[in-house]
Amino acid sequence: MSGPEIILEAIAVERRFVTRRPLFGAAAVVHAVNGVNLRVRRGETFAIVGESGCGKSTLARVLTRLIPASGGTVHYAGRDLGQLKPAEIRALRREVQFIFQDPFSSLNPRMTVGALIEEPLRTHGIGTRAERKARVASLLARVGLPPQSAGRYPHEFSGGQRQRVGIARALASGPTVVVGDEPVSALDVSIQAQVVNILQDLKEEFGLTLIVIAHDLAVIRHMADRVAVMYLGEIVELAPADQLFDAPRHPYTEALVAAIPLPDTGARRARARVEGELPNPIAPPSGCKFHPRCPYAVDRCATVPPELGPADAEGRQVACHRAAELRLDGLVATDTRRTPAAASRFELYRLARAAEAMPPDSSARKEGAPPPTQQGDSA
Ligand SMILES: Nc1ncnc2c1ncn2[C@@H]1O[C@H](COP(=O)(O)OP(=O)(O)OP(=O)(O)O)[C@@H](O)[C@H]1O
Ligand code: SF4
Numbered sequence: 001m002s003g004p005e006i007i008l009e010a011i012a013v014e015r016r017f018v019t020r021r022p023l024f025g026a027a028a029v030v031h032a033v034n035g036v037n038l039r040v041r042r043g044e045t046f047a048i049v050g051e052s053g054c055g056k057s058t059l060a061r062v063l064t065r066l067i068p069a070s071g072g073t074v075h076y077a078g079r080d081l082g083q084l085k086p087a088e089i090r091a092l093r094r095e096v097q098f099i100f101q102d103p104f105s106s107l108n109p110r111m112t113v114g115a116l117i118e119e120p121l122r123t124h125g126i127g128t129r130a131e132r133k134a135r136v137a138s139l140l141a142r143v144g145l146p147p148q149s150a151g152r153y154p155h156e157f158s159g160g161q162r163q164r165v166g167i168a169r170a171l172a173s174g175p176t177v178v179v180g181d182e183p184v185s186a187l188d189v190s191i192q193a194q195v196v197n198i199l200q201d202l203k204e205e206f207g208l209t210l211i212v213i214a215h216d217l218a219v220i221r222h223m224a225d226r227v228a229v230m231y232l233g234e235i236v237e238l239a240p241a242d243q244l245f246d247a248p249r250h251p252y253t254e255a256l257v258a259a260i261p262l263p264d265t266g267a268r269r270a271r272a273r274v275e276g277e278l279p280n281p282i283a284p285p286s287g288c289k290f291h292p293r294c295p296y297a298v299d300r301c302a303t304v305p306p307e308l309g310p311a312d313a314e315g316r317q318v319a320c321h322r323a324a325e326l327r328l329d330g331l332v333a334t335d336t337r338r339t340p341a342a343a344s345r346f347e348l349y350r351l352a353r354a355a356e357a358m359p360p361d362s363s364a365r366k367e368g369a370p371p372p373t374q375q376g377d378s379a
């Protein structure tokens with residue numbers, strides 16, 4: 001029996017950081033990623049969600065060998081990343097690329113857009129000069145920027161346009177895996193939809209595997225095939241996206257879903273239950289790390305850590321002692337009562353795509369016209 005091809009596999013992966021406490025200078029250990037097991041399938045969009053500081057970026061960086069794991073193993077296309085030699089790690093950079101949250105700070109302001117997109121090709125010795133120029137022109141076209149953009153500098157573009165440059169640069173070397181760490185969260189919401197749609201189109205066209213981190217669960221629901229929910233360095237639920245949002249099985253997932261703003265009013269759902277801050281990762285709670293904030297906690301939760309169980313028939317995994325008995329609210333429970341308004345938040349992307357299909361018009365500044373000389377909008 002052959003299942004989907006696994007491009008990335010994490011087995012009991014850990015990443016610790018040693019930090020100094022400010023006042024006394026004593027060393028403290030942050031378990032940013034703690035015993036993570038997961039498999040990313042070739043060609044899927046795999047999302048990682050969770051509150052700020054839960055370890056999403058660290059996990060993505062360990063999975064792609066930007067930083068080494070402190071424990072456990074990561075396999076990329078069957079190779080143990082911990083065993084790679086420096087030259088092999090450099091070669092891996094061609095296959096695994098990042099798109100960062102802030103396209104302005106991640107693009108060298110002194111390089112033209114053409115040079116920025118060409119740089120990965122030169123770094124990896126890909127193509128002749130003419131071939132590289134042709135590749136830059138083709139990538140600019142694919143991300144919806146005019147050819148003359150190649151001679152301009154990042155500050156001459158809007159935030160959305162800069163992120164298009166960031167995408168073109170990430171795709172230049174022909175990667176297999178692209179990691180988007182909050183790729184649209186710095187952008188205005190209408191621009192977000194355009195950039196998300198470009199990413200999805202290019203994923204299909206280039207046969208990419210996408211790993212996406214985003215705070216906006218509407219973005220995740222729109223893009224992801226499967227979602228891993230992280231809490232204090234651990235995966236607490238992993239499931240196909242529709243099922244995770246419609247019928248969460250972990251109380252923390254339920255709380256995240258409940259916190260998605262309602263489409264019509266921007267208000268939060270009535271049953272948002274998670275209160276308080278993420279606990280200090282240096283001294284996490286005993287038992288289930290979520291127990292101090294969990295409305296369903298029982299005595300056992302304070303002492304016995306729940307394991308992420310094996311995948312069920314639907315491919316869902318959950319780390320909660322009460323997963324089998326709890327009936328939690330998801331988008332289905334709350335949104336069907338609000339139809340059709342409930343659908344409008346997720347309609348955003350469909351509308352953006354429809355707008356893209358229209359011929360260029362006076363809004364050409366966004367896509368086609370040469371940028372003005374002053375700094376672009378801050379979207
Ligand atoms: N280089 C580092 N040195 C010390 N601690 C670090 C380092 N990088 C991350 N951490 C800590 O590891 C934990 C996870 O951080 P990480 O950046 O992975 O979280 P995140 O989920 O990506 O958060 P955000 O949503 O804010 O980007 C945090 O407690 C953070 O302070
Ligand atoms: S194990 Fe207990 S505390 Fe943890 S999520 Fe489940 S019910 Fe809540």
Ligand SMILES: [Mg+2]
Nearest residue numbers: 056057058181
């Ligand atoms: Mg992060």
